[in-house]
Amino acid sequence: MAKLGYPFTLGVASGEPLPDGVILWTRLAPEPLHLDPRRPGGMPKRQVAVRWQVAEDQGLTRVVKEGTAYAEHAWAHSVHVKVEGLRPATEYFYRFSVADPLFEPATSPVGRTKTAPAPDSQAPVRFAVASCQRYEHGHFTAYRHLAVERPDVVFHLGDYIYEAGRPATTPQPGRYVRPLEPPARECTTLHDYRNRYARYRTDPDLRAAHAAAPWIVTWDDHEVEDNYRGTRPADGSDQAAFLRRRTAAYRAYYEHQPLRVRPVGDGLRMYRWRAYGTVADFLVLDARQYRDGADMLGPEQEAWLLGKLRAPRARWKVLVQPVFFAQRAFPGPGGPSFSRDAWDAYRDQRSRIMAAAGRDLVVLSGDVHNNWACELSTAFGDPAARPVGVEFVSTAITSLPPSTDNHAILAANPHIRYFEGHRGYLTGTATPTAFEVAYRVVDFVDRPGAPVSTAAVFGVEDGRLVRVDTMP
Ligand SMILES: [Fe+2]
Missing domain, CATH: 2.60.40.380 (Purple acid phosphatase-like, N-terminal)
Known part of the structure; x- marks a missing residue:
């Protein structure tokens, strides 16, 4: 044979x-x-x-x-x-x-892999953050650079795959640079999702990043379907059919990620606590599986999270989660509007999280395909409010950015302190006394070979963002 x-x-x-x-x-x-x-x-x-x-x-x-x-x-x-x-x-x-x-x-x-420090360790942790890697949008050059950095751990914040088929819009030069096929239909079955993960892993830069460091992953929507909530598809189609699709997508996700637990029934337990000594409690959230109404996390996950935030073991409380956390008003002629998919649609739960954290909260986010940095408070827009922490929003590995007016967003949201529009990833270092994050960017993804550079470095002091790189 x-x-x-x-x-x-x-x-x-x-x-x-x-x-x-x-x-x-x-x-x-x-x-x-x-x-x-x-x-x-x-x-x-x-x-x-x-x-x-x-x-x-x-x-x-x-x-x-x-x-x-x-x-x-x-x-x-x-x-x-x-x-x-x-x-x-x-x-x-x-x-x-x-x-x-x-x-x-x-x-x-x-x-290459690396174990976490002992529970009483004060050793620094060097981490990287990645999200949003639409294959047909570009080359995974950012991952090639991330792999060279050999961090202690890589956090992936979701949109590891995109479920969509061939782009519905007319392909434009520089926008759809790699073919998905075969097949190139929208993923709905277990086999579709399996082959989509396999298509992504045929990329040598993505394989290099996985081989370079241990990963801690969570998901966003595109691992299943754009903007789904819990057991509900975004388009209002049949819920039983959607749950079968979600179950297949979760299974394929497990089959392609280094996870500790298997799917059970139609669910997969994703929220978890990963400790790095007494330096950082990484609290990995699932912002999709339990969404319902005004509740992004579901009651069980929220109770677990608030408990961890109220009784921290470590200096920094770090949320590892997919979507924009701070308030982000989009100015418009009829007044500001807000995303219905991010934390602005779940304000009460967001307030409870910040109240439980009290201080020293760090939120890592993705989803929006641009770099941002924000200061967090329980009263966004009130300059007298005491800051509770900061948010670092990581750009996409490849996914194209939305056509938003980012300078108008900065002007309308004084707590959002930084915008940067390249593809890339974050690297960070947490120690008992400092938390620093570097925005690592590549100039282009429509062809291989882009060099990497650091667009900015921020630190955290008393819940406020401090720029620590030297300005030209
Ligand atoms: Fe995305």
Whole structure:
């Protein structure tokens, strides 16, 4: 029988770092865009044993943990290895291999990961933030640069894929620069979503970023459907059909991310606390799955979050979440308008979160495809209000920006202190005494090869933004 091709086409990933362990991920996919839903990734309907190794060195000569995991057809031959017994705040390297008659013997690329610090550690944490990576909008050059920086951890704030098919609008030069096909229809089935993730992971820069550091991910809307809320599709179509679609999308998401927990029924538990010693409590939010009416988080997640904010263990309380948190008024001739998809549509819940945080709140956001920085207060627009913290809004990796009048938005919202309009990502450092964020930008994404530069660096002092880079 002819052998299948190289199975590690989608690369490797790690995530969910704890002081003593991480999750290692890969997926066997010799034909990542295989069109037959019964053979996802071109794999037959049987289990395959996958060897894994974790070592102290990049050459994997000093192996400290190893074992066998089983890639199952029902999970698209994805593998999630829960590695335990590692040392805190330590860099490790890992790889997978297969020795199965289906394949020629094959070994994956080597990934680098790092465990979280011990609970009492005061060690600084160096992180990166990414979001919004519409494949057909551009090249993932920003990820190539992010990978070189080898942060302790990467946060992804959602819109990891876009579910849309071929652009409905007429393609314009510089706007749709990479083909999605095959297939290029809007994702609705499990197979559609699986192949969309596989299409994205065929990009070597995205694979490099996953192989460079552990990721902690959350989602926004496009992992399922634009602007959906809870179990409701944005277009008001049949709710039962939408829930089937959402369940398929959540399953495919799990199959392609280094997550600790599997989907259960039609849900996937995403909100969680990830601690970096006594420096930062990272509180990862799910702003989609439980949305209902005036409630973005749902009662259980809100109660969990308020409890964490009222009894912090660390110096900085950092919300890792997808959508714009501060008030953002869009000035217009008939008075200001507000997004109905972001926190401005959920003001009461936002106020309860800020009240519980009290001070030293840091919010990381994405979604809007531009860089912004904001000061947070329980009374936006009142200069006498005591600031409770800051928000760093990260631009898109590739997704094109909206055609908003950003200077008018700055003028109408004095608490929004910074705007910048390139593609890119954030890097940050949190210590017991400082929190700093750099806006890393690339000049273009319509072709490969853009260099990266730092557009601005901000620090946080007494809940206020302080620009710490030198102005030209
Ligand atoms: Fe987006």
